[in-house]
Amino acid sequence: MDRREFLKKAGVGTASGAAVALAAPAVHAQTTREMMIVSSWPRDFPGPGTGSQRLAERIEKLSEGRLAVKYFAAGERVGAFDVFDEVASGNAQAYTSADYYWKGKQPGFAYFTSVPFGLTYAEMDSWMKFGGGQQLWDELSDEYGIKPxxxxxxxxxxxxxxNKEVNSIDDLNGLKMRIPGLGGDIMSKLGVAPVSLPASQSYEALVSGxxxxxxxxxxWNDYFLKYYEVAKYYYYPGMHEAASQLSMGVNKSWFMDLPEIDREIIEASCMIENAMTMAEFNHKSGIYLDKLINEHGVKVRGYSEEIIDAIGEAADEVFATTVEHSDLTRRIHESFVKARGELGRWMVLSDAGYTQQRNRVLGITA
Incomplete structure (x- = not known):
């Protein structure tokens, strides 16, 4: 057999093998499943909304259409705060939201978005992936038939x-404030009346009084809600939410019935969007802070140490009550506190230590 004849026969054999290898996935690809996603976020809302839409598109694209995704923004199918029950009941396959909205069902949910004096993004990511956070979240959500x-x-x-300066605890007393989660519980101990509202309704509530x-x-987000039109004082730092983790909750029964490749695609798509959204927030927040200050006259103010210390004391009281809810809640809290101590000590030397000195040398200020 000469070289030309060998290559010809080899080519035929390779092509035949490829056809056989592709046959099974091609048949599998014809099976489609509807994945209805309901969201707590308004359509096209910068950050949570656009990120959720991007996530929905990525899942359908990576699954090559096996997962036929239908995305519904807040109010398009169910209300912003009704998405959890919609998925738990099986009426939809997944939601995108922030799980501290479900603390009324079980206070442990708050830890998987953010709690006062909580974890930064880098710390949360470490706790979730390597500190046992995901396993505890799975255990908690499993009670409701959800895979988070x-x-x-x-x-x-x-x-x-x-709408006025806040210099002391007395200035907070009696204020009605839109603030959810354990942060709202804590502010109530400082005399604030917390109100839980979807973002889309909070502007109108400020206008109406x-x-x-x-x-x-x-x-970035606050700019598009136009808070600057009705309240000129913009305070930091947000001790109630150091870094709020957004979530996709999937109906577990539906999820486990998927082929492994599609389960992996959903998980990988969420991991990609987790990093993408954080990068986008960091990139755009500085840009829009300048716009708020220079174009709209917003006055940026820092909470006094008196207020921050009071928030810390109130946080301890709220946590002491929260952990009494159940053994699972206590285990979530203890794992969280352990991670905060271990990661926090490292962050003092690493990210925090570096940026503090870098900004001092370069004269970078708020």
């Missing part, structure tokens, strides 16, 4: 918008 995934993060948040203050996320 981290699918975004806002990073460190601002403390909120106020139904609330006196509101926290949302940070400069």
């Amino acid at each position: 995934f981290a699918s975004g993060n806002t990073g460190a948040q601002m403390a909120g918008w106020f 139904a609330i006196d203050a509101a926290e949302w996320i940070g400069p």
Whole structure:
């Protein structure tokens, strides 16, 4: 057999082998499953909304259409705070939201978004992946038939918008403020009346006087909600939310019935979006902070140490009550506190230590 004849026969054999190898996936690809995603975020809302839409598109693309995704923003199918029950009941396959909205069901959910004096994005990511956080979240969500995934993060948040200066605890007393989660419980101990509202309703509530203050996320998102039109004082730091982890909750029964490759695609898509959203927040928050200050006259103020210390004391009281809910809640809290101590000590030397000295040398200030 000469070389030309050998290559010809080899080519035929290779092509035949490829056809056989591709036959099974090609048949599998014809099986499609509807994946209805309901969201707590308004359509096209910068950050949580656009990130959720991007996540939905990525899942369908990577699955090559096996997962036929239908995405519904807040209010398009169910209300912003109804998405958990919609998925737990099986009426939809997944939600995108922030799990501290479900603390009324079980206070442990708050730890998987953010709690006062909580974890930064880097710390949260480490706890979730290597400190046991994901396993505890799985255990908690399993009680409701949900498989949870981290699918975004806002990073460190601002403390909120106020229609007057807040210099002391007395200035907080009696204020009605849009603030959810354990942060709302803590602010109530300082005399604030916490109100839980979807972001889309908080601006109107400020205009009408139904609330006196509101926290949302940070400069990028807050700019588009136009808080600056009704409240000129913008406070930091957001001790109530050091870095809020966003989530995708998937109906577990539906999820486990998927082929392994599609389960992996959903998980990988969430991991990608978790990093993408955080990078986008960091990139755009500085840009929009400049716009708020220079174009709209927003006055950035820092909470006094008196207020921060009071928030810390109130946090201890709230945590002491929270852990009494159940053994699982206590285990979540203890794991969280352990991670905060270990990671926090390292962050003092690493990220925090470096940026503090870098900014001092370069004269970078808020």
